Amino acid sequence: xxxxxxxxxxxxxxxxxxxxxxxxxxxxxxxxxxxxxxxxxxxxxxxxxxxxxxxxxxxxxxxxxxxxxxxxxxxxxxxx
Numbered sequence: 001x002x003x004x005x006x007x008x009x010x011x012x013x014x015x016x017x018x019x020x021x022x023x024x025x026x027x028x029x030x031x032x033x034x035x036x037x038x039x040x041x042x043x044x045x046x047x048x049x050x051x052x053x054x055x056x057x058x059x060x061x062x063x064x065x066x067x068x069x070x071x072x073x074x075x076x077x078x079x080x
Contacts (some may be wrong), residue, residue: 015052
């Protein structure tokens with residue numbers, strides 16, 4: 001496998017219109033993390049899954065450039 005090792009990722013935040021509106025985004029992510037078909041995969045193994053239903057991730061990225069603590073507080077409030 002090549003790429004970033006995400007196996008120890010603790011939180012996965014899903015975003016994107018098609019994914020969020022599918023109605024099964026969390027279930028799909030959890031199923032993908034539990035698959036044993038690809039034991040060498042670098043995907044998260046046991047992450048908490050949250051949905052960016054209000055599409056705040058990009059705004060938090062911009063906000064964090066000047067107000068990182070405020071962005072962090074808002075992210076914690078939104079995604080736990």
